[in-house]
Amino acid sequence: MGSKESYRETIERILSDGNWHCILGLIKETGLSARNRISEININNEEEFGFIKYEGKKCNLDHTFDNQHKASLYMYRLNPEKYAPLHKDPSELSVEEEQIRQEEMKREDKLKMVNEMLQQKGLNKIELKGTE
Numbered sequence: 001m002g003s004k005e006s007y008r009e010t011i012e013r014i015l016s017d018g019n020w021h022c023i024l025g026l027i028k029e030t031g032l033s034a035r036n037r038i039s040e041i042n043i044n045n046e047e048e049f050g051f052i053k054y055e056g057k058k059c060n061l062d063h064t065f066d067n068q069h070k071a072s073l074y075m076y077r078l079n080p081e082k083y084a085p086l087h088k089d090p091s092e093l094s095v096e097e098e099q100i101r102q103e104e105m106k107r108e109d110k111l112k113m114v115n116e117m118l119q120q121k122g123l124n125k126i127e128l129k130g131t132e
């Protein structure tokens with residue numbers, strides 16, 4: 001570990017964005033004890049504040065291009081009832097913001113479709129270069 005952040009700090013940093021994170025990604029950063037670390041944090045948090053810090057459920061994230069797993073693994077995120085998410089809820093977006101979001105989603109969908117085709121043909125996927 002040395003002077004770098006502890007596994008626990010790494011996990012807290014990764015999960016601090018409020019999004020779901022597959023345990024696989026956490027294991028990659030912290031080793032196999034990621035799940036134990038999360039339980040540990042939850043137990044500490046519950047003792048101190050009366051609620052768990054992270055919620056977990058069966059991972060249903062899209063792993064089309066990396067971290068594929070068939071086993072039923074868990075994903076985790078900050079307890080949304082206790083921690084305000086960094087990103088706005090879609091229902092709170094203005095009309096313009098909503099349009100931008102839709103466009104972004106369409107763009108990602110298209111890229112995903114193309115990449116799926118490429119992958120089926122054994123070709124390399126393409127990456128978006130910047131966001132213009």
Ligand SMILES: [Zn+2]
Pocket residue numbers: 022023024059060061063069073074075
């Ligand atoms: Zn997963």
